[in-house]
Amino acid sequence: MSNEKGNRMEEQLRVDAVIDEINIKEEKLSSQITGLKENVVELRKSFWDDITVNIDEPDDIIETQESIKQQAALLSEKERYHGKIGEELRTLEKLKSSPYFGRIDFIEDSELEKEQIYIGITSLMDQGEEDFLIYDWRAPISSLYYDFSPGKAHYETSEGQINGEIALKRQFIISQGQIQGMFDTGVTIGDHLLQQALGNNASTTMKNIVATIQKEQNKIIRNEKSNLLIVQGVAGSGKTSAALQRIAYLLYRYREELDADNVVLFSPNPLFSSYIANVLPELGESNVKQTTFLDFLKVGIGKKLTIESPFEQMEYVLAEMKDNHDITRMKGMDYKSGLGFKQMINQFISYLNDEAIQFRNITFRGSMLISKKRISDYFYSLDKEISIPNKMELVSKWLLQELRQIQQLEKDEDWVIEEAELLDKEDYMNAYQQNEDQNAEDEEEILRRQVVKRAFATIRRRVKRLEFVHILATYKKLFAEWIPPVAPEGWEEISEQTATNLSRLFLTWEDATPYLYFKEKLLGNVHDRSVRQLIIDEAQDYSAFQFAYIKEVFPYTRMTLLGDINQAIYSHITKENPLVPETEKGSTERITLTKSYRSTKQIVEFTKYFAPGGTLIEPFNRDGSKPQLSILSEQDDLAEKLTTNIQEFKEKGYETVAVICKTLKESEEIVHLLQDKVSVRKITEETYAFEKGILVLPVYLAKGIEFDAVIIPDASEEHYGQESDRTLFYTACTRAMHELSILSFNEPCRFIKEVQKDKYDVVE
Numbered sequence: 001m002s003n004e005k006g007n008r009m010e011e012q013l014r015v016d017a018v019i020d021e022i023n024i025k026e027e028k029l030s031s032q033i034t035g036l037k038e039n040v041v042e043l044r045k046s047f048w049d050d051i052t053v054n055i056d057e058p059d060d061i062i063e064t065q066e067s068i069k070q071q072a073a074l075l076s077e078k079e080r081y082h083g084k085i086g087e088e089l090r091t092l093e094k095l096k097s098s099p100y101f102g103r104i105d106f107i108e109d110s111e112l113e114k115e116q117i118y119i120g121i122t123s124l125m126d127q128g129e130e131d132f133l134i135y136d137w138r139a140p141i142s143s144l145y146y147d148f149s150p151g152k153a154h155y156e157t158s159e160g161q162i163n164g165e166i167a168l169k170r171q172f173i174i175s176q177g178q179i180q181g182m183f184d185t186g187v188t189i190g191d192h193l194l195q196q197a198l199g200n201n202a203s204t205t206m207k208n209i210v211a212t213i214q215k216e217q218n219k220i221i222r223n224e225k226s227n228l229l230i231v232q233g234v235a236g237s238g239k240t241s242a243a244l245q246r247i248a249y250l251l252y253r254y255r256e257e258l259d260a261d262n263v264v265l266f267s268p269n270p271l272f273s274s275y276i277a278n279v280l281p282e283l284g285e286s287n288v289k290q291t292t293f294l295d296f297l298k299v300g301i302g303k304k305l306t307i308e309s310p311f312e313q314m315e316y317v318l319a320e321m322k323d324n325h326d327i328t329r330m331k332g333m334d335y336k337s338g339l340g341f342k343q344m345i346n347q348f349i350s351y352l353n354d355e356a357i358q359f360r361n362i363t364f365r366g367s368m369l370i371s372k373k374r375i376s377d378y379f380y381s382l383d384k385e386i387s388i389p390n391k392m393e394l395v396s397k398w399l400l401q402e403l404r405q406i407q408q409l410e411k412d413e414d415w416v417i418e419e420a421e422l423l424d425k426e427d428y429m430n431a432y433q434q435n436e437d438q439n440a441e442d443e444e445e446i447l448r449r450q451v452v453k454r455a456f457a458t459i460r461r462r463v464k465r466l467e468f469v470h471i472l473a474t475y476k477k478l479f480a481e482w483i484p485p486v487a488p489e490g491w492e493e494i495s496e497q498t499a500t501n502l503s504r505l506f507l508t509w510e511d512a513t514p515y516l517y518f519k520e521k522l523l524g525n526v527h528d529r530s531v532r533q534l535i536i537d538e539a540q541d542y543s544a545f546q547f548a549y550i551k552e553v554f555p556y557t558r559m560t561l562l563g564d565i566n567q568a569i570y571s572h573i574t575k576e577n578p579l580v581p582e583t584e585k586g587s588t589e590r591i592t593l594t595k596s597y598r599s600t601k602q603i604v605e606f607t608k609y610f611a612p613g614g615t616l617i618e619p620f621n622r623d624g625s626k627p628q629l630s631i632l633s634e635q636d637d638l639a640e641k642l643t644t645n646i647q648e649f650k651e652k653g654y655e656t657v658a659v660i661c662k663t664l665k666e667s668e669e670i671v672h673l674l675q676d677k678v679s680v681r682k683i684t685e686e687t688y689a690f691e692k693g694i695l696v697l698p699v700y701l702a703k704g705i706e707f708d709a710v711i712i713p714d715a716s717e718e719h720y721g722q723e724s725d726r727t728l729f730y731t732a733c734t735r736a737m738h739e740l741s742i743l744s745f746n747e748p749c750r751f752i753k754e755v756q757k758d759k760y761d762v763v764e
């Protein structure tokens with residue numbers, strides 16, 4: 001028997017032995033869970049049996065409450081334990097199919113024995129709880145697997161660095177308990193496995209990459225030191241993958257103190273959120289809180305104002321670049337995305353500390369209770385040294401007191417007497433009871449007080465929410481009466497336009513963050529203080545203002561920013577983006593990824609010619625066909641060409657084919673053109689789930705996602721004729737994993753002309 005065969009048999013025996021252990025463990029847990037389930041059901045049924053309800057005396061009430069609390073705590077503890085075992089069982093089920101993917105033999109310096117370390121998605125101990133049969137990929141020792149080839153190696157532990165030598169590094173493909181492939185690897189984690197992983201069809205949900213994490217990606221995943229970690233990675237370099245495995249790593253590494261609830265992920269669009277939703281559960285972790293920045297802002301701004309989405313802004317900008325008639329909006333967009341505008345708002349706020357904050361009258365049943373003038377006088381009588389939000393709190397307290405006095409007087413009004421008569425039986429009973437207890441007032445009086453209290457409840461609630469401050473009217477003054485000490489060119493027009501939008505209760509995307517920033521400077525912010533880790537994907541799409549705001553909102557939160565300046569499609573607002581090295585300040589770590597894994601070598605070699613930043617881009621060595629450029633003439637039928645193209649891709653076995661357009665308008669036209677010929681799915685801002693098939697979408701909604709084949713339906717100079725279209729065109733082309741087909745009516749765009757001719761095939 002050859003050595004290789006012998007090794008494989010030996011390894012299979014070990015896999016079998018580990019699966020036996022898993023079975024035993026599974027049985028034990030299953031019997032525990034059955035017992036526990038019965039227990040929980042029983043406890044739920046008999047919940048009230050063990051509680052003595054006695055509400056005769058105040059002491060008895062307290063005792064009853066305590067007893068209910070204890071019983072509920074017991075139940076929820078059991079339920080939690082039940083859930084935990086359920087999760088463990090699910091993980092064991094996964095392990096049974098593929099217990100591990102890697103092995104290293106490590107000899108620690110000063111030790112004689114070689115240790116065999118098998119690495120999988122989670123750890124498993126033998127029955128005696130003495131030895132690890134499988135090490136979690138996130139354990140300190142597992143980093144050897146990702147960082148070193150056979151030879152001298154080391155890893156970090158809490159006790160310091162451990163040095164030694166790797167004698168063997170082996171990879172496995174195991175499925176349904178059988179070794180399908182096994183490779184001893186050298187420098188990088190095998191091409192074999194990566195080739196296999198990347199050569200498959202695109203899936204509608206992202207997969208985890210734990211078996212093939214590359215050394216430079218591992219640096220991102222295991223980074224613990226930096227408060228701000230910035231990752232600049234070329235298209236398809238695994239930024240999103242690294243971000244998700246990093247979350248899994250952090251949840252493991254800090255499991256005592258970090259919970260999935262303490263981690264927030266800002267993603268570029270709802271489709272992307274569903275695309276990545278499976279990775280963490282696949283790794284046995286709960287999903288973290290995910291939101292788009294737009295949704296995050298909506299919560300703070302409230303429903304009264306309509307907020308333009310970044311996508312709507314994008315559509316506007318693209319149309320604008322063609323017609324070029326609204327220079328004011330473009331100038332405003334540019335100015336409001338920078339830190340200069342933030343400074344202007346700060347100056348305006350200092351001014352507001354002396355005068356001009358707008359308040360609302362507090363009225364009730366059509367008559368004035370407290371005038372805005374009185375509120376303003378009270379506010380401006382307070383010490384200037386106290387911060388504005390603190391003063392607002394003081395005003396709120398004062399108003400509540402005033403309201404209490406008004407309530408007292410209100411109870412003798414006619415309407416109260418009338419409404420008191422209409423109260424229901426229960427209210428009468430309560431009033432009677434209170435009267436008995438207090439023996440002070442008559443029932444009538446109590447009922448009237450109750451009527452007034454209820455009627456005032458809404459006002460009190462609104463006062464507590466500081467709704468007496470008219471934020472919008474105050475913000476409008478920034479663009480109307482107030483004269484800023486320093487203003488950009490064209491400020492007068494910008495102000496006028498902004499004021500008009502605000503009067504229509506409309507916030508453009510460039511105004512949304514500044515408005516919320518302003519609001520919180522006046523009222524204080526109530527953001528979730530428990531967020532310990534914030535991950536921002538596609539960070540190149542955030543403006544300097546937006547990023548500065550995020551940093552203020554989460555002052556103690558560690559952040560990971562991942563992005564690609566080459567894909568900065570919002571370049572009209574993102575010039576001072578945090579991914580650009582010059583804007584970086586403070587203690588920040590920066591990691592650059594230059595290798596692209598998504599697309600075939602041929603596609604990367606093509607797209608790298610027009611990559612906007614001129615960054616170094618290395619393709620992963622996976623072969624495919626060259627991109628295809630079809631030049632169409634006016635006589636050609638676009639619908640027919642597209643259908644043939646789609647058909648060809650389908651015949652090749654590709655399941656996700658994306659027709660990527662520049663704008664939503666273009667994608668609507670394409671859908672219209674194709675709908676009678678092939679079944680297509682139009683993707684919009686509101687699409688929340690990603691399914692296989694023929695998808696038609698604008699490029700900004702394709703961000704972060706990948707498809708087997710991509711078709712660009714119109715890459716003509718007429719359509720992509722501006723330098724500012726470069727990032728859009730690059731982003732669209734780099735979504736392709738296996739095939740890229742570009743159609744152009746007549747002259748192709750300038751970006752294609754930059755590519756060396758032998759890097760693509762031309763079909764006339």
Ligand SMILES: Nc1ncnc2c1ncn2[C@@H]1O[C@H](COP(=O)(O)OP(=O)(O)OP(=O)(O)O)[C@@H](O)[C@H]1O
Nearest residue numbers: 209212213214235236237238239240241597598704
């Ligand atoms: N180490 C790896 N092992 C296996 N697959 C990988 C690895 N790194 C990246 N990939 C694959 O490459 C593709 C691109 O990864 P990902 O989407 O994370 O890149 P990205 O840098 O976020 O891309 P983009 O910025 O273009 O959206 C995915 O299919 C991912 O699974």
